Amino acid sequence: MTSLSDRARRIAGGRRETWLVPLLVVLGLLYPWYEETLQSLPLIGDFVPSTESMVVMIALTMMAVGLNVVVGYAGLLDLGYVAFYAVGAYTAGWFASQQFDQVTFHFFSSVPNDQPGIHISMWLVLVVAGLLTLFAGILIGLPTLRLRGDYLAIVTLGFGEIVPQVVRNGDNFGGFDLTHGAFGIAPIDAVGIPALGVIGLPENFQTSPNRALWYYVVAFLLLLFTVFCSVRLRDSRLGRAWIAIREDETAAAAMGVPLMRTKTWSYAIGAFFGGVAGAYYASFRGGAFPADFYFQISVFLLCMVILGGIGSIWGVLAGGMILSYLDREGLATIGSKLQDAGIDFEPTKYNAGIYGVLIVAMMLFRPAGLIPERRHKIELEEGVHDTPFYDVTTEGTLTDRDPSDD
């Protein structure tokens, strides 16, 4: 057992290098401008993702950062995060497409004013999607968050299964077409900067010649915003309450942390980012399709959090970018390389199994993740409240009892 002061010092820890963050931000933001140079490099050039893929990777990573608020900070296992993604994407569909062509309403939209349907500026839609999803998170959270651990996991899983099915079957609620059923809602309006068209900024990203570039830049800024909120939240009073709940719920309640309210906020805030990312991704894809929302997405996002390090922002960013890269391009590239080498194996077919091996291996050999969060690592190493008093597998190793005294 380490002494208490030791432990406190390790939790407080030293600060990271301050030059690293601005460097990464600048490098990230400028990616589209040196992407082609990277791709022309020998050997690694084939593995460099296109800007187009980067947009998707960033959207998924943003969701992972949101999920990290729920799983990493508050320690609530959420297996139905895809529901929030779906709510976000469909909000974009409702407020920025021709879905409701009974009415025509435009508000700074990037499409011509005579198109039927509700067309609100996508910037506003992102906010609305976040807020609606936040509300959905509260709705789902209120009845279920009093359940602990794996019960909560299974309820979130249930919602993650129900929401996509409702979306798929939602083309006829008493004759009202809410979600356009299995076809999904398409096209969804593009993000654009209509007012500033005069100074060369595109009015509509989707039709702009630099479509991927513009979507990338905005996605990157959104991710920055998410990470910033996430860091600030972690260090706030609310964030400390989350971590207290993660470490020991009973003790946290005894110290006056309101469990329900704190947990609901983690759920709601995690949902918010999922909704924004979902809406943005829907705009990039140009539609919201029910086939996109399945359980594997929830697990995929969870894998990112676990791979990177539960609760660690740097870790989740790394885990998110690595896994979504593999999903988007990496596995296919590796597959074609294997084909060239004469090995007949398609990694894309077995992607779920590969993620399965990854998370099992991570849990067994490096449970704190690639870039562990200090406090979480200590929890894993020194145990938390639910470590058994008497360890039946390794007798004597974790108890104060000295085996030689027996």
Added chain:
Amino acid sequence: MNETANSILRILRSPKVVNGIGLGFVGVIVVWLVVNFVKGPEYFANVALDGLTRGSIYGVVALGYTLVYGILQLINFAHGDVFALSGLVASTLLLSVFDISPTSSNLAVAGAIAVTLAITVPLFAIINGSIERVAYRPLRNAPRLAPLITAVGMSFIVSNVALGLYGVDYESGSDLIPQGDAFTIGEIQFTWKLVTALVIIVPTLIVLSWFVSSTRQGKAMRAVAQDTEASAMVGINVNRTISVTFFIAGSLAAVAGLVFLLEFQVRYDTGFELGLIAFTAAVLGGIGNLSGAVLGALLIGFIQSFTEGLLWYAPGGDWTRSIVFGILIAVLVFRPEGLLGERTPEGA
């Protein structure tokens, strides 16, 4: 905002409201069932028998979940995929190795089914035991989230093994069973499928309940489920008992896999959804409670057949998943301990 939310919550949580809403739900369902029954009693009974077939298979899978949960408090997500893989292996044995076809004599089919069971049951007991050994035992003392996450991972691995071995095609042995009815009472048809399912499943349940209630090892299982540390102190080998539990769960998965293959069709991803349904059944009955799992599974089987089969205002197959998970959520919210379970701090 929080104050309002809290006061709304307080009202929602009061036992009167909770029971009222719960009874309201139950009332609507009862009325719906009664109207359907009055409109066509024979049809209703046939749909119910279909539900019995499904429910009995769900019951065997649900027992696998509830046994493991009872002893480790772990939702073994891989269980459903082990079940599907066992069905696929059984299809290889039946259709390729023993070369049984719809024209084979009934005796040959029955013999082949018996031999297949004799092979798959021990095989999947060992496979399930190995999963425990590799993925769950090293995490025995980790935070409880850790084994749950590896369980999800193992689920993906097992289903991808099935995908690698069998591809994306469905395998089915449903034409091996004689079509038509074994016997009828009035217009109620007892099909051979139902009879086959019950002939395999009922003895399995009897053997299981004998094992758990009357053998020394069964007693050890119950003891470990109640209190791991205390049973270790009185000399029960905890790790061996947990392994035995996984062996039994694997055998049950193999039995269910074969029956499912004979009734429906199996594919590499069949186990995922069926596993979730079976887990819901286990929760509905009271997780950790063996008779509860069977009861819950029968109820879910009926619910599924009723929603898909009844004629008057039935939601239809599109909504099955939502209804099953809606029930799961309602149970966890209104009665976390399940129908037969005892209230635990974890569920409350």
